Amino acid sequence: MYYNTPSTISPWYDYDENEKKILKLSWSIVGSDQHEMEALGTRTYEMIFNQCPDARRLFPFMKFDGKEKETTGFIFQALRFVQVLESGIRNLESLQSLDIILDNLGRRHGKLESSSGFHKWYWSVFLECVIYNLRHFMDKPHKKKHRQMTSDEIDEAIVLWRILLRNVIERIEVGYEKDLANRSGSFDTSSTIEHRVRAPKLKEYSRSSSIAMNKSDSNHSFSEMFATLNPFKNRKNSGDK
Known part of the structure; x- marks a missing residue:
């Protein structure tokens, strides 16, 4: 079952x-x-900046001197990003309530393209870095009151997170395109939901395809160059912190 949503985005x-x-x-x-x-x-943003050094231009208020993770600006930006994930979890019963927020977030990124050199394919890097770190923290032993997740539960959670993040990014992307088109006067309102690929139900995946999705992003609306992203390829020390 999928919620119907207006405009050019596929349903949640x-x-x-x-x-x-x-x-x-x-x-x-x-x-x-x-x-x-x-x-x-902070771990996710560190990975994003390692993968795309150019993305640092989007944050002129940060000083990248090797100690940026300790700065208030870096931590604030990292928390803002995580709060988007938190909103998704808190609104699983009414995800469509996030549409306006995500659309506005996309419009702000549209403005960043002209002012700071934002590129659409950054979202592909973002997606893979988030997925990598979600798995890292789920796998990591903890002493909380909640039990440790099994490997099968983690695999399933990663597939579900990927679906959620794709839905989120799609709505940000629509806002981004609207902002660019509005400034150029060429936004096309004729596109319909049928032209977008729907998010698959989890039962449509076999276990092997679920694991494969953890390794690569099959959404070809983003640059395919990140399909086999190595999150730490630019780091001298890729060990867990």
Whole structure:
């Protein structure tokens, strides 16, 4: 089942109760408090900047001197990103309520393209870096009151997170395109939902295809050059922190 949404975006994926349970369990591990959220956000942004050094131009208020993770600006930006993920988990029952927020976020990124050199394919890097770090924190042993996730649960959670992030990015992308088109006066409102590929139901995946999706992004609306992204290829030391 998919919610109908207006305009050019495909409907939100409708998670069943078990899928919601898996997502919420994963979030209880990776984002249960501000410390965990900061760790997830800063690690993800560090990876993004390693993969795309040019993306640093989007944050002129940051000083990249090797100690940027310790700065207030870096931590603030990392928390803002994680709060988007948190909003998705908190609104699993009404994901369409995020449409306006994500559309506005996309429009702000459209303005960044002209002012700071934002590129659309950054979202592909963002997606893969988030997925990598979500798995990292789910795999990492913890001493919380919540139990450790099994390997099968982690595999399932990663597939569900990928679907959620694609839906989120798609809506940001639409806002981004609207902003660019509005400034050029060429926005096409004739596109319909049927022209977009729907998000698949989890049961449509075999276990092997689920694992394969953890390794590469099959959404070809983004640059294929990141399909086999190595998150740490630019780092001298790729060990866990």
